[in-house]
Amino acid sequence: MxxxxxxxxxxxxxxxxxxxxxxxxxxxxxxxxxxxxxxGWLPDRQTGTGFDTDNRERIAGAEAEYRNGLARADKRLGAIVGISNIREAVDLDLMNRQLGRGWRFIGLAGAGAGAASIVDNARLLEQSQLKPDLVIVGTAPLQLLDGLLPGAYTPPAPSRADQAKQAAKDLLWMKARRRDVSVSTERALLDVRARLFQAFDVHLPTQDTQTPWRSMLRVMGTERSPDEVFTNGVTWAASFGAFDQAAYERSAKAPAMLAATLKQLAAKGARPVVVLTPEHSLLRSREPAQIALTIEQRLRSESGMPDLLVLDYRSAVPDTGFVDLVHLNSNGSKQFTPLLVRDIQRLRWRGLPLATPRVEPPANSIAN
Known part of the structure; x- marks a missing residue:
């Protein structure tokens, strides 16, 4: 048998x-x-090089639109810079719809950890020909710790089980690159859809994946991580002093780096505004009580900008809006973005947008 x-x-x-x-x-x-x-065309989001390439393409596209008169120069230009906490938090399509009459925003937030990565992403904007009126610089308290600078932090050695899991993921190409494949496939399908609509003269809204004003890439891949991700995140943050006021007071390099970037953006003509992005209560409740004020005073002093605006949104989104301790899910992003829009609308501006061409008087004209 x-x-x-x-x-x-x-x-x-x-x-x-x-x-x-x-x-x-x-x-x-x-x-x-x-x-x-x-x-080789498939962008590598895992190491951040894909975000760098994507941001360079956005900048080049925006410069070309202004140069060719395709972008209205009577709108103010805004930029979002930083790393994943601000990238996942801002729904750029929603922001541009709600601010569309007077503003146009470009998203230039990439990946990385700490102040050095924020500075690297901001540098792309500093070196460009774009003339933003406003630059939203996303950060978080722990990103102003020297312990997160390159070479300063050594993560705890993973357990053998975690090492085995990671080795298995690395061996399986589709597992390791699934987010890259997902994002690229979605963009390709949207491009095909747009071409078909154009070919058959179908007048329905479709997303333009080539425009430099497209929404920033969301690559978290889930709406909420397992509970152990939250608890491990708290342990990780504590390991380099995220809950210790003295650790912030000892940190000198990271605040100075970010302050120098703010100063350079201001020298370009932009108004930089620092945004402390939303945080899960497990992280926020353990941070020093006056940390937002400490950061504000430190950045104002280091940058020489006594009126620097620092907006604290750490408690703006309930815990249901988080993928993990610092990244918002799609619902959290839709809750946060209107709050940021509201505060941008409260800012007061004088004169024409910086992108508006200035008409120089003839060299032989006589001033009256």
Whole structure:
């Protein structure tokens, strides 16, 4: 009887073996092709280089639109810079719709950790030909700790189980690059949809994935992480002093780096506004009570800008709006963005937008 059952299962066993073999072959092929031009176009979000490339493309596209007169110069230009906490928090499409009459915003937030990464992303804007009136610089208290600067922090050694999990993820190409594939596939499908609408003269709204004003990439891949992600995050934050007032007072390099960037943005003509992004209560409740005031005073002093505006949104979104301790999910982003829009609308401006061409008087004209 047992032999008969085994005989009946042999076709399934053979099929399973062949499926495993083909999965291994396809995985090895994808890993090999990822280092060639065949898959070299796929942006790498895991290391942040994909965000850097994407932001450079946005800047180049915006510069070209202003140069060719495709972007209205009578609107004020705003920019969002920083890393993932502000990138995942701002729904740029919603912001541009709600501020559309007088503003146009470009999203230039990438990836990384700490003040050094914020500075790197802001530098792309500083070196561009764009003339933003307003630059929203997203940060968080822990990002102003020297312990998060490159080379200063050594993460705890992962357990053997975690090492095994990570090794398995790295070996499986589709697992390691699933977010890159998902984002790129979605963009490609939207492009095809737009071309079909154009070809068949269909007048329905469709998302433009090529415009420099497109929404920032959301790559968290989930609306809420498992509970252990939150508890591990608290342990990680505590390991380099995120809950210790003295650690902030000892940190000198990170605040100075961010303050220097704020000063350079102001020298470009922009008004920089620092935004402390929303945080989950597990993180926020453990931070020093006066940390927002400490950051405000420190950045004003370091930058030489006594009127620097620092907006504290750490408690603006309920815990249901978070993927983890510092990243908002889609609902949290839709709750936060109107709050930021409201405060932008309260700002007062004089004169024309910086992007408006200035008409120089003829060289031989005589002033009256």
């Amino acid at each position: 047992a032999l008969a059952r085994l005989s009946n299962l042999r076709p399934l066993i053979r099929l399973g073996i062949w499926l495993v073999i083909w999965a291994v072959v396809v995985n090895l092929a994808l890993r090999g092709l990822s280092a060639t031009p065949v898959l």
